[in-house]
Amino acid sequence: MANSRYSDLDRPPLNAAALNRALVRPGSLWTGVTVVESTGSTNADLSGAAKEGAPEGSVLVAEAQAAGRGRLGRSWSAPPRSGLTFSILLRPQVPLAAQSWLTLMYGVAAASAVRRLAELDVRLKWPNDLLVGERKLAGVLAERSDDAVVVGMGLNVSLRPDELPVETATSLGIERAACLDRDPLLRAVLREVESHYHDWVDAKGDAEASGLRSAYLAVSATVGRQVRVELPEHQALTGRASGIDQWGHLQVESGGEHYTLSAGDVVHVRMA
Numbered sequence: 001m002a003n004s005r006y007s008d009l010d011r012p013p014l015n016a017a018a019l020n021r022a023l024v025r026p027g028s029l030w031t032g033v034t035v036v037e038s039t040g041s042t043n044a045d046l047s048g049a050a051k052e053g054a055p056e057g058s059v060l061v062a063e064a065q066a067a068g069r070g071r072l073g074r075s076w077s078a079p080p081r082s083g084l085t086f087s088i089l090l091r092p093q094v095p096l097a098a099q100s101w102l103t104l105m106y107g108v109a110a111a112s113a114v115r116r117l118a119e120l121d122v123r124l125k126w127p128n129d130l131l132v133g134e135r136k137l138a139g140v141l142a143e144r145s146d147d148a149v150v151v152g153m154g155l156n157v158s159l160r161p162d163e164l165p166v167e168t169a170t171s172l173g174i175e176r177a178a179c180l181d182r183d184p185l186l187r188a189v190l191r192e193v194e195s196h197y198h199d200w201v202d203a204k205g206d207a208e209a210s211g212l213r214s215a216y217l218a219v220s221a222t223v224g225r226q227v228r229v230e231l232p233e234h235q236a237l238t239g240r241a242s243g244i245d246q247w248g249h250l251q252v253e254s255g256g257e258h259y260t261l262s263a264g265d266v267v268h269v270r271m272a
């Protein structure tokens with residue numbers, strides 16, 4: 001759906017042909033990049049395509065999403081062409097238990113690409129929110145579809161303050177990033193994902209051996225911090241985030257006890 005407040009000059013379309021030329025090559029993970037003007041949810045579309053046998057490395061990008069899905073049942077929204085909303089289809093040949101690392105890997109890859117191109121100190125709030133300071137720049141949602149995994153990302157690029165879905169969000173534009181051009185940003189994220197994914201699959205999903213765990217810790221905004229973790233079923237835990245275990249789960253020390261959390265919503269607690 002077009003938004004009359006913005007001209008096409010402010011927000012140029014993605015160049016699908018150039019993205020395919022740059023990314024889809026013999027031996028590359030990426031088998032095809034499809035850009036659609038509008039859809040409900042790229043994650044939903046690619047999950048359907050996965051069931052029909054779409055190949056690993058399919059990438060679906062939407063210039064606008066009407067029903068973008070977020071973590072924990074939330075939604076994801078952004079004005080058309082104001083960000084990057086895209087999903088990838090993977091069929092990882094690693095043990096199922098190790099696959100929880102996929103979503104963290106995506107966060108590491110995206111953070112690394114955005115740090116380099118945007119020249120911003122992007123860090124990860126566990127499991128994979130990209131933050132600038134305490135403000136959310138991007139989110140990642142991984143969903144299983146039979147034997148495939150669809151990983152989607154929403155990255156706020158040119159949103160203005162009055163367009164942010166929540167006060168705690170931000171965009172590359174608001175943060176005065178060195179790059180607001182979505183084509184090179186998307187290429188850089190996908191190239192980083194490919195590199196981390198190959199290393200991780202070669203190591204049979206072992207995040208320690210592939211260097212993924214240390215790469216994650218290097219950009220974590222959560223480990224070492226005082227946190228409040230909102231857990232499913234309205235429970236919450238307050239304590240110190242002490243580490244990430246071999247399955248990508250968050251370790252928290254609270255009241256002399258050690259907890260390991262596989263899901264939850266982290267709030268970084270400010271120390272007085």
Ligand SMILES: O=C(O)CCCC[C@@H]1SC[C@@H]2NC(=O)N[C@@H]21
Nearest residue numbers: 041043068069070071139152154
């Ligand atoms: O932070 C979150 O809650 C995750 C947000 C993930 C949003 C992206 S946008 C592209 C892809 N398609 C969806 O429906 N959701 C993800």
